Amino acid sequence: MIVIQTKLIFLDQEDKQIVLDLMRRWSSCMRFAYKRLLEGYDRKTLKRDLQGTFDLNSRYADDAIMKAIGVLESSRQLDNNPKKVIFGGRDLFGKLQKRHINGKAYKKLKIRWHEKRKGNLYSRGDKSKKGNLNTRIEVKENGTFLRINVGERKYVYTKVQAGWKKNKNREEILQEISESNIPYSVELKLKNGSVYAYFTIEEEYPEIMIKKDKGVIGIDLNAYPDNISWAETDEKGNLINYGSIPMPELASGNKNKKEYYRWQYAHEIVKIAREKGKAIVIEGLEIKEKGKRGDFSGRKSRRIRHNFSYKSLLSKIKILVKREGIEVIEVDPSYTSIIGMLKYAPQHMITKDEGAAYVIARRGLGVQEKIPDNYMKFLNALTVEELEELKEYVKKTVRNKKLKKKHLKEIKKAIEFLQSLESESGRVLKPLEGTSFSIYDFWRVFKVAVVTPLSPEKVPRDFSILKELLIQGKWGDP
Template sequence: MSKLPVVTYQTRLRLTPEQSASLDVYAELYGRAQRTLFAKMRAGASMNELKRSFLRRFGLTARQFNAIRVELEGKIASIRERRPELIEELQARIKRGQKAIIRLEKKAPGSNTLHQKKRRLAILQAKLASLSADQESGRVRLCFGSRRLFRRQFALEENGYADHAAWKKDWQAERSSQFFVLGSKDETSGNQSCQATVAPDGSLRLRLRLPDGTGEPSKHLVIEGVRFAYGQEAILQTLSAGRVVIAQTKTVKLVRKREGSAVSYRFVRDRKGWRVFVSVEAQPVALVTRRLAGAIGVDINPDHLALAETDRFGNLVEVRRIGLHLYGKSEEQAKARIGDACRQIARACAESGKPLVIERLDLRKRRAELEAVDPVRARSLSSFAYAKTIAMLKAASFRAGVEVIEVDPAYTSVIGAVNHARRHGIGSHQGAAYAIARRGLGLSERPSVREAVVPTRNGGHVTFALPARNRTKHVWSFWSDVRKGLKAAHAAHARSGGNRLPPAPLLPKARALGATRTLSAKPRHANRRQHCSADVVDDLPW
């Protein structure tokens, strides 16, 4: 099985009213067949018997039935794979919520905040009970058309519906708004049911096989002039990669067999019309980086990406900060900003010839934090797409020929704050990125000082003595004790009012490494909402 990633490109189709109507009928038949197949599968029917009956009942080809089956099995598999993680995540969120309620009962026993926390805890416990019951029974719940739209029928006026019939019209349209065309590498043009050919003007010509159950007079729908603003060359390269080879089978000595790359299509209808998504296997890219040159570490944070570059000996070369102000942005705006930042990082790695080192983050712990943090922090965490950033970093690095090294994130922030921040005059996040880069190179993580001087958010610092190290244990055991001392020092610093002091000037070494600061007319503590703009680089040792 190939390990190359699958990339998807999309474009909007220019269709006549007749062509659009044909796709509407196809999508309606596809959705009805998929929902029926899911009901039959839950009833325990045999797949072979279902295939024979579905081909006759819905007028499908064997390949079209396989597309419905593969998509449905993928949905079911993803739910079953995700469910244990959701249960573990809910257990962690309930535990944090219970601790928050205990603290509020002591501080504000009759507050509205305590009441809302209890309501939230009851909701989480109900979700956990439902998921646990499904896990034990093996039952899978699927809502075709999205659960959010389904719930809108219970508040018609608030969601802009005049009556239930108007909602039902949208509901039925959403349940029949797309269909999938499965590809295979041994078929012509990578797909038997939808074949793409290159027109003389360089555009693509799609020849889509319609199901017999649609009642269309023609078996095929031809769509001309399909162009992709991004990915056209990759699709053309995939279509031209197919070749005919001579293979040997058990019954026939020699047979002509076609080998190439599978090309799958998904047609999706939205408010503006129909779009087509083409999924192809990415072409292999030669690596342009090597670990002997050093590494570039990235520390992912809700509002920025911190970068630290090292040489082959693990010495710090440069630090950078790329702002990611995603709060208040739409999903597409957030994806655009994250994509720009990831391409910038991949380009820097390719130019320097150094691999990219990232953390293997546990997103369940991140989501569990939402139950115990303040509302501002919770909105920041929920607005930031950790998974999307990691996926885009890997995709951009693959296209640029950059090796991606994933490391365990244990204690990188503590190591960066204690070992590197004060020593190099950089921020704690840049120090964490530096620790990540060194871990990717397999370098030492031993403590470099006996007394920790860790910078704080306002430019000051906290100081505490490091515990004695037991060399018979792993070094992470030592950093676990250091983290406890660091938390206690930060708490004492906050109680003493140290966070309200004005920031200290930058160290000369920090300026030499590339750290900058934009001065403000007001001190930082005067307004917590005061931030630099998205284009301002802020590398203070905070």
């Protein structure tokens, strides 16, 4: 997606007022549509009703509904209450509520809020309409203009003032777009009394040439420490190479600086995939609710949201790999961290984050993760006395530490699991047979029952101590 920002110059102030009135009506239409969507109205009914209410044509009304749907879906994805969305900006609205702001400062703040709330207009592109029907780019002898539909066969022409981008004039790019008849969307925004236009063109991606048939690169994003871990596999899921890319710049700095570095790190990942000729496997873009991912799910997801825009970075990787003709595969991230920690970190002597990237890569290839036999042999071989001792240790840990609900649930599950082993006479060496536990429950249980005693205060970074147990089945005092 390419976005070109321009400023609109009105040759007649009356024309500007007509466009501002259109933007006000469209903004009201979008807010009204949002409220009706919350009440359960469907798009077709809304489209019919909105045209007459706000004096908009069919396409403007439909675009307002589409934008309202986008706001609603975004609110739900971020776990916000859709009924509490504030058009115009929550931060600005909050500042207006503060009584210590008054005079010119208050008036300026109020103008900014009203501009963001009422100064909007969106018109989507359409290939069948040679680009865009309501807001069309037109090239004339005296410059490039935007023709805005303001009523039944009534148009306002405003001159497009563009700057420079990568040594090529933006105005020339807009002229090429106009002549090629490709679809482009236009969004108008009112800022400091001026109207700005944002032209968006959807990219046409090349055919996918690099696929997973030669292997993949698994990507795991980590909030602490800030880094991208990656693991390369062959077509069968065997580990070939691995590494990590530190991201110290995303720990602090302003929004623009972070956005710049997100693109740089996304380019680094795509460069690795291109040079190795491998597809990329990433976690699904949807951030899971806390408590559903296994290792550090709640805390990790919150840090990811706030520290370096996890979703934004993955989106950039997706865009770049498509431009390079590289296949990108999204997988469910559940339990990738804990499986990488317990199974592959000690086996290959890599970090738990690189282990998680390896699990993601294998999941992208459709490889199923099996529980190592020696782990089950270890739990099955524990005597009643050893099980009781381990259970008491876990209970003591609970009493001595202030744990979150998620960790308490894990520990409770571990104790239940150990009790189920105690009650079995002649335990069989099959994972969780005859119990109500799933294969994923085992990984959580094993982390609590075995890893926690190794490092009671925090999850260790080094899991080499588990290597002999995992590979050779050697263990001592549990």
